Amino acid sequence: MFRIVEAEFTAPEIKRFVIEAPRIARKRRAGQFVIVRLDDKGERIPLTIAGSDPESGTITLIVQGIGKTTKAMNMKEAGDALQDIVGPLGRPSDIKHYGVTVSIGGGVGTAIAYPTAAALKEAGNYVITINGARSREFVILEEEMAAVSDEAYITTDDGSYGFHGLVTDKLQELLDQGRRIDFVLAVGPVPMMKAVADITRPYGIKTMVSLNPIMIDGTGMCGACRVIVGGQVKFACVDGPEFDAHEVDFENLMCRNKAYADEEREALARFLKERRPQPHDSALVVK
Amino acid sequence: MIEKRLTTRERLRIHRHAMPERDPIERRSNFEEVNLGYTPELAIAEAHRCLQCPKPTCEDGCPVNIHIKEFIGRIAEGDFLGAVRKIKEDNILPAVCGRVCPQEIQCEAACVLSKRGEPVAIGHLERFVADYERETGQIEVPAIQPSTGKRIAIVGSGPAGLSCANDLRRWGHEVTVFEALHDLGGVLAYGIPEFRLPKEIVHKELDCLRHMGVKFETDVVIGQTFTVDELLQEEGYDAVFLGVGAGLPWFMGIPGEDLVGVYSANEFLIRVNLMRAYRFPDYDTPMIDLRGKNVAVVGAGNTAMDAARTALRLQAKNTCIIYRRSEEEMPARAEEIKHAKDEGVKFVLLVNPVEFTGDEEGRLKAVKLIRMRLGEPDASGRRRPIPIEGSEFVMELDVAIIAIGSSPNPLIAKTTPDIEVSRKGTIVVDEATMKTSKQGVFAGGDVVSGGATVIRAMGAGRKAARAIHEYVMTDVW
Ligand SMILES: Cc1cc2nc3c(=O)[nH]c(=O)nc-3n(C[C@H](O)[C@H](O)[C@H](O)COP(=O)(O)OP(=O)(O)OC[C@H]3O[C@@H](n4cnc5c(N)ncnc54)[C@H](O)[C@@H]3O)c2cc1C
Numbered sequence: 001m002f003r004i005v006e007a008e009f010t011a012p013e014i015k016r017f018v019i020e021a022p023r024i025a026r027k028r029r030a031g032q033f034v035i036v037r038l039d040d041k042g043e044r045i046p047l048t049i050a051g052s053d054p055e056s057g058t059i060t061l062i063v064q065g066i067g068k069t070t071k072a073m074n075m076k077e078a079g080d081a082l083q084d085i086v087g088p089l090g091r092p093s094d095i096k097h098y099g100v101t102v103s104i105g106g107g108v109g110t111a112i113a114y115p116t117a118a119a120l121k122e123a124g125n126y127v128i129t130i131n132g133a134r135s136r137e138f139v140i141l142e143e144e145m146a147a148v149s150d151e152a153y154i155t156t157d158d159g160s161y162g163f164h165g166l167v168t169d170k171l172q173e174l175l176d177q178g179r180r181i182d183f184v185l186a187v188g189p190v191p192m193m194k195a196v197a198d199i200t201r202p203y204g205i206k207t208m209v210s211l212n213p214i215m216i217d218g219t220g221m222c223g224a225c226r227v228i229v230g231g232q233v234k235f236a237c238v239d240g241p242e243f244d245a246h247e248v249d250f251e252n253l254m255c256r257n258k259a260y261a262d263e264e265r266e267a268l269a270r271f272l273k274e275r276r277p278q279p280h281d282s283a284l285v286v287k
Numbered sequence: 288m289i290e291k292r293l294t295t296r297e298r299l300r301i302h303r304h305a306m307p308e309r310d311p312i313e314r315r316s317n318f319e320e321v322n323l324g325y326t327p328e329l330a331i332a333e334a335h336r337c338l339q340c341p342k343p344t345c346e347d348g349c350p351v352n353i354h355i356k357e358f359i360g361r362i363a364e365g366d367f368l369g370a371v372r373k374i375k376e377d378n379i380l381p382a383v384c385g386r387v388c389p390q391e392i393q394c395e396a397a398c399v400l401s402k403r404g405e406p407v408a409i410g411h412l413e414r415f416v417a418d419y420e421r422e423t424g425q426i427e428v429p430a431i432q433p434s435t436g437k438r439i440a441i442v443g444s445g446p447a448g449l450s451c452a453n454d455l456r457r458w459g460h461e462v463t464v465f466e467a468l469h470d471l472g473g474v475l476a477y478g479i480p481e482f483r484l485p486k487e488i489v490h491k492e493l494d495c496l497r498h499m500g501v502k503f504e505t506d507v508v509i510g511q512t513f514t515v516d517e518l519l520q521e522e523g524y525d526a527v528f529l530g531v532g533a534g535l536p537w538f539m540g541i542p543g544e545d546l547v548g549v550y551s552a553n554e555f556l557i558r559v560n561l562m563r564a565y566r567f568p569d570y571d572t573p574m575i576d577l578r579g580k581n582v583a584v585v586g587a588g589n590t591a592m593d594a595a596r597t598a599l600r601l602q603a604k605n606t607c608i609i610y611r612r613s614e615e616e617m618p619a620r621a622e623e624i625k626h627a628k629d630e631g632v633k634f635v636l637l638v639n640p641v642e643f644t645g646d647e648e649g650r651l652k653a654v655k656l657i658r659m660r661l662g663e664p665d666a667s668g669r670r671r672p673i674p675i676e677g678s679e680f681v682m683e684l685d686v687a688i689i690a691i692g693s694s695p696n697p698l699i700a701k702t703t704p705d706i707e708v709s710r711k712g713t714i715v716v717d718e719a720t721m722k723t724s725k726q727g728v729f730a731g732g733d734v735v736s737g738g739a740t741v742i743r744a745m746g747a748g749r750k751a752a753r754a755i756h757e758y759v760m761t762d763v764w
Pocket residue numbers: 386387388389442443444445446447448465466467468472473474475478479507508509510530531532533534556589590591593620696698699731732733734738739740741742744
């Protein structure tokens with residue numbers, strides 16, 4: 001069992017957990033993830049490690065409640081425990097001195113972009129971050145991102161905060177201004193990552209994306225997570241999760257991610273119907 | 288002794304006793320174990336068929352040379368516990384092996400009676416005494432020798448790791464088993480389905496090891512959570528045994544394999560066995576609803592049969608095996624093929640998939656197949672399948688399960704470059720001691736042999752245990 005030390009909502013439906021997992025905390029590097037199983041009947045879901053503290057033996061996970069498992073996880077509080085956490089899994093981000101880097105996080109993807117941005121900063125890069133959300137209340141990690149950035153931008157779809165527009169609009173603006181960019185890492189919904197790839201392709205900017213296919217074991221034994229990169233089949237859990245954005249078949253990823261859409265809807269509906277009202281219900285409205 | 292009671296001629300007159308099994312129609316809609324096991328009367332009667340040969344050739348046919356003649360002799364006398372004790376001298380998992388060993392190409396093939404077509408049912412007898420011991424609550428926890436103070440890390444909780452752990456613990460070493468998954472048993476847990484190997488049996492075996500003082504740590508991936516070097520250095524283990532199996536599934540590399548509806552056998556079986564997806568939404572893991580669907584399994588090994596029979600139990604409309612050779616070359620156990628047929632799995636032989644096609648949502652709709660003929664024998668000794676040009680045809684399909692084999696996961700090799708691996712990805716060892724190229728590290732089971740059998744993995748684990756014992760006690764590599 002893995003004990004939760006801290007748990008707090010940082011935005012509607014988005015909860016930050018600090019969890020005791022000393023072995024993972026010691027080993028983990030930016031870009032890696034864990035597989036979590038809440039209880040004996042639970043499914044195994046991948047969650048990127050947003051941070052870790054080897055001293056206190058804890059890792060930080062940031063979870064957006066979308067389906068049954070993530071919503072159930074977001075009902076856990078400090079003092080509760082999770083049945084299984086295994087990791088760190090996947091390959092770490094390729095951190096080096098690129099020059100000018102742009103880390104783009106869309107929604108909860110910011111939680112994944114953040115540790116890599118911090119590592120890029122540490123490696124001596126000029127770090128630009130673009131942190132996108134639907135509207136002001138959904139912005140996460142604003143201070144943390146700003147602390148590791150030379151330039152930090154917030155974008156909101158509705159213009160309620162920061163730049164009015166999508167993260168890609170901001171990226172395009174920087175490019176239109178003739179800014180030199182040597183490296184881009186984008187993490188977020190698949191259409192967003194695809195859009196970023198399309199923007200940087202003509203400029204020949206090295207662009208990486210962190211993919212989120214369906215996974216089970218996370219160690220390369222099932223192939224559920226297979227993605228097509230450069231025409232080749234790759235297992236995202238061991239060969240990734242980060243891949244060259246210009247080589248990824250995003251259409252295929254979108255199809256595969258929808259494989260269990262009906263089942264997921266059914267499980268969620270049943271879960272919400274059966275569970276008793278909880279103190280955090282205001283934050284658990286189904287959209 | 289029993290020779291006195293029956294003459295050879297009398298023994299020869301007794302026919303082999305069939306394994307009582309559930310009705311095929313009834314069983315194909317549930318996950319209950321198919322074989323019901325011998326009764327004590329059937330077991331004694333079957334044991335009386337054994338001729339008690341002066342030179343028991345059956346024992347040469349067993350990869351771990353179980354004292355078959357003696358254990359069957361004890362069954363004939365009604366000494367069931369004595370029989371199981373005899374087996375356990377060489378095989379710590381008789382309840383498992385009695386169910387899953389390919390006896391027809393091992394001990395039973397070497398039985399002198401097999402020439403007359405009806406070998407003694409050695410596997411059924413092995414299973415019977417092991418079940419008798421477990422069901423009557425008489426499992427003996429072996430004595431543990433005084434502590435040696437040596438610590439050994441076993442990586443992987445499949446049959447290779449468990450058998451290695453068992454011996455080392457008995458000899459007084461401190462043994463910890465690290466397992467990547469949340470559940471223990473390796474293929475016995477995630478691969479072989481309930482209707483063939485009830486998980487209860489595996490759990491009992493694990494309990495016995497726990498009682499002996501073997502420690503188990505799940506959710507630890509060696510190569511990620513710890514490297515092998517870290518186990519030997521920071522974590523202070525005196526030796527490491529790698530029994531990590533051959534878990535990396537192969538795909539065919541043909542167009543359309545990435546469509547939704549194409550599963551590796553591993554994924555399909557893990558969803559059902561490990562994650563209990565057949566009980567969705569009670570359990571959270573979903574899988575494609577097979578009710579009323581057309582399912583094809585590519586391949587004809589045990590994994591393929593397990594996948595096909597599982598699909599039937601999930602109410603698929605049609606389930607077929609697609610295999611590029613003929614029935615004769617099918618690598619699965621004879622009993623599995625028979626059970627699959629009885630339950631209604633269709634066999635589409637001498638064909639090979641060339642392409643999967645789907646709809647605009649990326650879901651599988653059909654497979655294009657090509658007919659094959661058999662040519663000269665290849666390196667495996669089986670006749671090589673050759674495509675017949677222009678013979679392509681299309682089969683409608685909702686779910687395809689690829690069960691064409693697997694190789695070892697490269698995770699450990701990648702993080703431990705001083706462990707030598709073959710071109711096929713298997714770990715290279717010294718055959719006599721299971722030593723790898725890295726001091727203090729041993730390996731055995733499917734990770735060394737490539738996908739093989741439970742009994743061979745167990746044998747390898749025990750061989751390694753002896754060498755590990757010698758190494759940690761003498762410090763001589
Ligand atoms: C579906 C199926 C049906 C089969 N049917 C039969 C049959 O009827 N008869 C028969 O004799 N054989 C059968 N086999 C083959 C048999 O199961 C294997 O040969 C045997 O299990 C190999 O044992 P092992 O201990 O080497 O590996 P495994 O049983 O594969 O166990 C390896 C374990 O190591 C773990 N592991 C892997 N990597 C790591 C890591 N880096 N860190 C920590 N843990 C790790 C895995 O999760 C796994 O639990 C079947 C196999 C399958 C897949």
